[in-house]
Amino acid sequence: MSRPTIYDVARESGVSIKTVSRVINDAPNVRPATLARVRTAIDLLGYQPDPAAQRLGGGRLPTVGVVVDSIADPFFAQLAAVVESRAAAVGMDVLIASTGLDEERLRSQVERLSRRGVAGFVVAPFGDPAAVAAALPSDVPVVVVDRPCGTVGTDAVRVTDEAGAYEAVRHLVDHGHRRIGFVGRTGQFVTLADRYRGYERALREAGLEVDPTLVETRAWTTEEALPLMAQLLTRPDAPSALLAATPMTGLAVLTAQQRLNRRDVALVVFGDLPGAELMTPPTTVVDQQPTALAETAFDLLQRRLREPSAEPLDTVLPTRLVPRGSGELRPRGAA
Amino acid sequence: MSRPTIYDVARESGVSIKTVSRVINDAPNVRPATLARVRTAIDLLGYQPDPAAQRLGGGRLPTVGVVVDSIADPFFAQLAAVVESRAAAVGMDVLIASTGLDEERLRSQVERLSRRGVAGFVVAPFGDPAAVAAALPSDVPVVVVDRPCGTVGTDAVRVTDEAGAYEAVRHLVDHGHRRIGFVGRTGQFVTLADRYRGYERALREAGLEVDPTLVETRAWTTEEALPLMAQLLTRPDAPSALLAATPMTGLAVLTAQQRLNRRDVALVVFGDLPGAELMTPPTTVVDQQPTALAETAFDLLQRRLREPSAEPLDTVLPTRLVPRGSGELRPRGAA
DNA sequence: CGAGGCGTTGACAGCGCTGTCATGCCGCCC
């Protein structure tokens, strides 16, 4: 009739429920013969433990919480998709929670999921490092992705932000650019600050000065960035190339160019864009490898779930410059 | 120390746990004075019920399950984002599960979430209607989105697929096209079959014959579609316009065109594309309004959660043709 | 040969909540 419970399995295999519980949880000290018998009964009845009961009886749910700005963002959607698929493979569920850009909401969402009993988190945090550290739970494993925010003591996966941006700007310099702008809000995100540092270093090493008027750090959403971009691009001393620090700002730059009907400004975007290959010219990007990031994050989470006291790992994945056209444009009037 | 339980609230407010339970669940028959007292205690202690315990004690979790092909798909990502935000507003969580294009997996994912105790589903099903009907749970409210698959007895939200496709093809005809192709796998998806019907009707009404060699129904992913598209576009009697039945196939068409370095084929894509405005020419689409779809789906779910025996509603949302350029291209050699 | 130890198993008490049913109380009716 109804779903079988642990009692049914126990009766079927002639042991106590506790032994069944041991088998379910891969606990040691079960005689192989008993183990086999219980396993058979489980298969026979199609038994599956009730997660709610497991949790109530002291444990956590076989669930991982994914906390990101917005899963409508292609980068995070990709991340969530990979985590979901990996989780499903090991019988875990995925709870998603989006925070927008609200630090308080980051905190409340994490707390909500934690109370909900998730076994672990994959979080892309932002904002003040101290606030982030306070928001993250101490009793549940957390893997911080993409934006380590100076968190310590937790596993983290991120990309070589500084180096990626450096490489991108270097690429632009190599293509003859001298006036290179930077777009992207750096305040709330440690990651973006790193990218900015890479930008700065590349300029410095090329013997170029940083012109603060070419650095636009107020933009986050496309809507915010649009007017700022339009303004930047129509200046008499407009930059001949731009580094967009995020896909969103990249889109803003592209849209602004489109509106102004211009295609002469070289552009490298940090983070891949859906349809980037189809743009005119195709957009050169610094690939963040969201898939690899997500895989690594999930691996780290699993590892910590198994060995809760393992040394925290800060994994740094390389980025990859993907030249597609927009980053190879030469400045106007150049050879 | 630890989180307060219902007992703490009961003690604090001088009532039994049962009364607290009543208050939590908005049950009737609680004297206003008692209600207020309990509410105060709840606020004071910051009490929040433990979902696992609630579920174990007979109920379902305040959770909605979202089951889609892949949340990496921008359309579903958008859908999930909206559902998540609406759910959060009423204190519910969102569990996501992706099915790929595997009918068996649709079934198993739904069952898993159901066992997990979700209170309701938002599902984008596919495949054989009978199989879908069998896969969907009968004891948990389900709202079917985007692809009603002939399901009966459940709430559904969808768009005017036939009419949307009709309008698109009509649009192409009005721009002088006579050889108009259709791309998109129609087999597994009722929705796509509807779109095909709209395509056919528009041709018929325009006095044009359906040329089956211009109809490509084998393509689903971009990878699959690419070679087929390349072949289609390079034929001597190639179509001068295409209707792509899904965003994915739309991307395939665009990519194929790009590879072939062609921009002369008019294109309307069913479903919006990220970055569509930035293409050359910007892509004309039939907007499915994922946000409205998701909002409506969530509303329906909430309604059913409240009134489980309400009459099932089959909501049909209008589509919107968004001319952006690619659909307004005229055939070569036309006036 | 008995004590001690370890590997194996089970009994049982919760976990925090909800459903069922019982209880007490008040107002109403005949």
Next chain:
DNA sequence: GGGCGGCATGACAGCGCTGTCAACGCCTCG
């Protein structure tokens, strides 16, 4: 005034599982 019905509340038994601890071998060692 006694009886009845309805509202407000509480006592209590689970829900399905896990943690704790005790019990029961059996093997080893002195």
